[in-house]
Amino acid sequence: MLALARQTVRSSWRGYLGAFVALLFGVVLIAVTTTLIGSVDATSNLPGVTADQRTQLDDLAAMFGMMSAVSAFMALFVVGSTFGFVVASRRRELGLLRLVGATPRQVRRLLLGESTVVAAAATTVGCLLGTMLAPAVLDLVRTIGITTLHLEAPSPWIAWVVAAPAGAVVALLGVWRSARRASRITPSAALREAAVERTRPSIVQLAVAIVCFGGLVTAIVLAADLPPLFALVASILLPEVVVIGLLSIGPAVIPRLAALLARPFVDRDVAARLARDEVRGAVRTTAAVAAPVMAISAIAGSLLLSLSFTADWTTAQDRSRLRAPLVVEAGSPGATAAVAADPTVAVADVRRQVTLQRDEDGRPGSPDEVEIVDLATASTARSLTATRGSIDDLRGPSVAVTTTWVTDAGIGLGGTVAFWIDGDRVPLRVVAVVPDAPDLYGELLIPAGLVPPTTDGPVFVVPHGDASATRDSLRRTLAGTDSRILDASAWIDATAAQTRQANNVGFTVLLGPAGLYAAIAIVNATLIGASQRRRQRELVQLLGASPDQVRRAAIWQAGLVCGTALLLGGATTAVLGWLVRRAITADLAAVPMTIPWLPLLAIGVVCLLLTVSATAAGLSSRK
Amino acid sequence: MNQAAVTLDGLTRTYRSRAGSVHALRGVTHVVQRGTFTAIMGPSGSGKSTLLQLAAGLDRPTSGRVTIGDTRLDKLNETALTRFRRTSMAFVFQSYNLLDSLTAFDNVALPARLAGRRADRAGVLAALAHVGLRDQARRRPSELSGGQQQRVAIARAVYGRPDVLFADEPTGALDRGTGRDVLELLRSLTQGGQSVVMVTHDPLAASFADGVLFLADGQIVGHLARADAGQIAAAMNELER
Structure with missing residues (x-):
């Protein structure tokens, strides 16, 4: 049947060109995605990559994974519909084969054979093309600003090992339904110019x-x-x-x-x-x-x-x-302290974050961004309140979490989240659940004093009196520090x-x-x-x-x-x-x-x- | 040995559609003897092609049964029917029904290959020689004339030495001279004990047959043996009146 398949593909190549192009592109895409994921992995294992960068790379890998899933979906049904087309356009020919003695199984095998010929060609060309394109795509990823890191290209065989079987599977799955449909064509189809196309879906459909x-x-x-x-x-x-x-x-x-x-x-x-x-x-x-x-x-x-x-x-x-009418994006380390010291400022609530490693089976695991909050200032400037539990309990080894985090992690009020701080495993009790506000605070909030903060974010400023007077005063205080003072709404x-x-x-x-x-x-x-x-x-x-x-x-x-x-x-x-x-x-x-x-x-x-x-x-x- | 090549026993075929039921055949009974050439004639819509398709097992009757030699077609499932068709029947139709991707040789050899046998080169070439196309073996259908394509289809039918050859308007698309050659070829098959059943509306074509069966409104309404074209045309005129 393979010899016949080769002959029929050779003569009806126009119909298969579509399937070839669809599959070729799919294989190139899978090869490139594999290269991207591989390069993210290779890069994150390099010495000198910080926890932040590793998080960025993890996110990138997740995004590429999602991309390849969506693309594989498109590939599958595009290849499927193209093969479906090929079968529909060859009803008479396949009916003729049945007429001269091909069993339904032989017709199915013929179609599978044809898809094998097309898949082999598309996979070979696709893998080579994918390898050639990989460096350009890695450059492109940097150029459009998805990551600041220089991604290391992994060895090309990784892409081949994934892309070649994936291409074959997509081709086979794509043709499977068409081949089954083809095998049901009756010999009398050879005698009809055109069949009435069935519109009623089958039970399975x-x-x-x-x-x-x-x-x-x-x-x-x-x-x-x-x-x-x-x-x-x-x-x-x-x-x-x-x-x-x-x-x-x-x-x-x-x-x-x-x-x-x-x-x-x-x-x-x-x-x-x-x-x-x-x-x-x-x-x-x-x-x-x-x-x-x-x-x-x-x-x-x-x-x-x-x-x-x-x-x-x-x-x-x-x-x-956000209750604070002003937000300062401090331009230098001293600027944050200067805002707090300004006499017109009643509350200067600084957004502070630290990266901590979550405990995974008694060992330091994946890094998490954790918010360090000063209860007094945060409840005034960012109206930090609990929907469940009490935010006032956020003292000592405790943590407040957002509603989304609770759904995501499955740990609720009264549960425990353990982190590694200075080489020690520190269990923190969930004392409050707070509403989400992703730009004001993160998903995990711990009280000040547990760990020193590593990064300072914007300062939310509540003035003593008139906001414009405070803005003017801050403008003078922060002159030359490259800081920005914004109205809350503008921020x-x-x-x-x-x-x-x-x-x-x-x-x-x-x-x-x-x-x-x-x-x-x-x-x-x-x-x-x-x-x-x-x-x-x-x-x-x-x-x-x-x-x-x-x-x-x-x-x-x-x-x-x-x-x-x-x-x-x-x-x-x-x-x-x-x-x-x-x-x-x-x-x-x-x-x-x-x-x-x-x-x-x-x-x-x-x-x-x-x-x-x-x-x-x-x-x-x-x- | 059973002398009946094709036995049609009380065949009916009803097509159902939204517009209502169409009775294409209403109880046809007939026996085609081994080594004979039978023509089926009738006005358009009389059920000729339906009868041919039922006889060849390309379609299943609503009631009644078809027996080829000693084999009842209703007892066979789709795959068994295909295998039986491979060895016992062959087809020639108005549109030549060759695979465009295969050469004349490969088209003739295809049924044998589908049956899992090696196509014997000398046999295929002999079949092509029998229809006068020995030198065209390597050509594809698109490189052959209509008459030549029809002769390749006949060579394919001849090569397998089937018991029965079914033909539906085999000369419909051919000029008179080429048509005559094709009919002579079909007739020559009966000398080897094979049977030919042909649907046609051309009295001249039907005159090559040993017997002519007339169909109207899905029923057999007449029969002529060894008639000439004039007699057949007269009978048809009577029917269409």
């Missing part, structure tokens, strides 16, 4: 859809009880679940929705009518072109919206807690802007490769779809359609399919955005809402442009 949407409904029901950060994590994972659900019933839903979208136009333009009928008839093509658009718009949209809402939430937390705005900028970097890293993948997939699916419609197009032309009408119909079709996919992706984004918003407002009432319209619209416009231009390219290349 229906079950998958029910499970996926069940998960979404559960999340919606629980929305108000979810901690905001959990809602954020859910908004990263749930779009994938929703997309799988939508895709499994895609052929039943997407063409109908697209036809509905076309309704206002069909009476005005015959090209729109042609496009509507084609979208409804060729359900598989419609679903396959819609899939990558829907996936990327749902995943990227939800993440954008959730990150923005989470930033809104932190800002609102900051605003509701919060600046902090929020920083958070959003960091979010953008994170977003780019998380979804950049997946976005590129989706772009390739969109172009790929559109081009294959266009080549499959060639006969239909020629027939329409034969019946008297002008070249302009044919072109317009194709562009209408692209627009309708892409529009439908964006609508579904948008709906997913809206639902998940609402989920995060609900979790946030349950926690805090007056949270402003920032919807990142520009990036959201940009996603839609880019998808639409890609689909339409790929359609135009498909038309012009086959004139």
Whole structure:
């Protein structure tokens, strides 16, 4: 069967080009990600890397891991849908094979053999390309400011060992369903010009859809009880679940929705009518072109919206807690002391942090940022109060923790957290749970005196009288120290802007490769779809359609399919955005809402442009 | 030895759709003898192609049964049916049904290879020579004319020496001269004891057969033995009136 597979791949390489490109890109991506994770690991083991830098590297590795998971998801279903296309376009040929005596198993093996040929080629080229690209990507990571460290490239075989089998597994999983479907093609398929495409989902597909949407409904029901950060994590994972659900019933839903979208136009333009009928008839093509658009718009949209809402939430937390009207960002070590000594200043509450190692099985483990608070000043300037327990008990070997930390770590009021301080294991009792305010204090707060602070942050200043008089006085006191004196509100705005900028970097890293993948997939699916419609197009032309009408119909079709996919992706984004918003407002009432319209619209416009231009390219290349 | 090559026993086939049920066949009973050439004729929608597909086991009847030689097709599952089809039946259709990726030689050898046998080179070339395409063995379908492609399909059918060859409008897309060659080829098979069942709407093509079966509204409505094209055309006209 492998010899036959080689021959069929050689002759129908156009169909496989898409699968090859999709897989090649997947393998390159996995190879590059592995290199990145490997280099983070290699770098963090170098001597001279501080605990802070190690934390930064750990975060980086986690981010890369998440990126590769999202990318692998995209890879899997793009390869799957491309192979699905190949099978759908070869119904007659496969039916013929059955007619001349191939058993269903032989047809399945043929398809698996073909995918092996394509996977072998794509994996080899992909691994080589990944190795060549790795140094450039490591440079890029530094250039866009994800890390300040120089990342050491690990040995290339690590990437190969991971990427090559991953590519093979993705190809096999991707083709599995198509191969099963192909093996069910009857010999009489060889006798039909075109099969009526099945729109009704199978029992399995229906079950998958029910499970996926069940998960979404559960999340919606629980929305108000979810901690905001959990809602954020859910908004990263749930779009994938929703997309799988939508895709499994895609052929039943997407063409109908697209036809509905076309309704206002069909009476005005015959090209729109042609496009509507084609979208409804060729359900598989419609679903396959819609899939990558829907996936990327749902995943990227939800993440954008959730990150923005989470930033809104932190800002609102900051605003509701910060009582000090002035914030000083001290420019020199002496400046902090000078602020406290200023006669117009009633309270100078300094944000102080230290990195401590958590106890892990009796040994110093992962480092944690711990906030050192002076109760007297912090409760005035940062309204530090407990929601459970009593903040006044924060004396001696004790710790206060935030609500999110409690959910995250599973240790609540009365529990114990042990740290290593000066070579000793020191157990601290959780005496209070405080609300989250990430820019005002960290997740773990200990009283002053347990450990000397290592870093001084901003100083929250409460004046004796008028804030403007204090500002003037401080300006004089701090002249020449390179310090900044800000109104509380301006400081919060600046902090929020920083958070959003960091979010953008994170977003780019998380979804950049997946976005590129989706772009390739969109172009790929559109081009294959266009080549499959060639006969239909020629027939329409034969019946008297002008070249302009044919072109317009194709562009209408692209627009309708892409529009439908964006609508579904948008709906997913809206639902998940609402989920995060609900979790946030349950926690805090007056949270402003920032919807990142520009990036959201940009996603839609880019998808639409890609689909339409790929359609135009498909038309012009086959004139 | 059983002299019946194909036995059709009370075959019915009903297609259900939202618009209602369509009765494509309504109780067809007939026996095709070994070593004979049978043509099936009838107006459009009379059930000719459905009958051929049921007889070849490409579709399952709603009721009734098909027996090829001594084997009842309803007793076989999909894989067993495929294996049986491999050894006992062959097909020639209007659209030539060759795999575009394979050469003429490989197309002819394919059924044997699918059955896990080595294709014997001399046998494949002999089959191609039998249809006059010995020199075109290395060409792909796209490099052959319509008539040549149809002859490759016949060579593929001949090579396996099946008991029954089913043909659906095999000359439909060919010019008169090429069509005649194809029909002569089909006829020559019966001399070796093989049976040919052919669906056609062309009285001239049907005149090559030993017997013509007329179908209308899913039922057999007439039979002619050793008739010429004129007699067949007259019978068809009567049916279509």
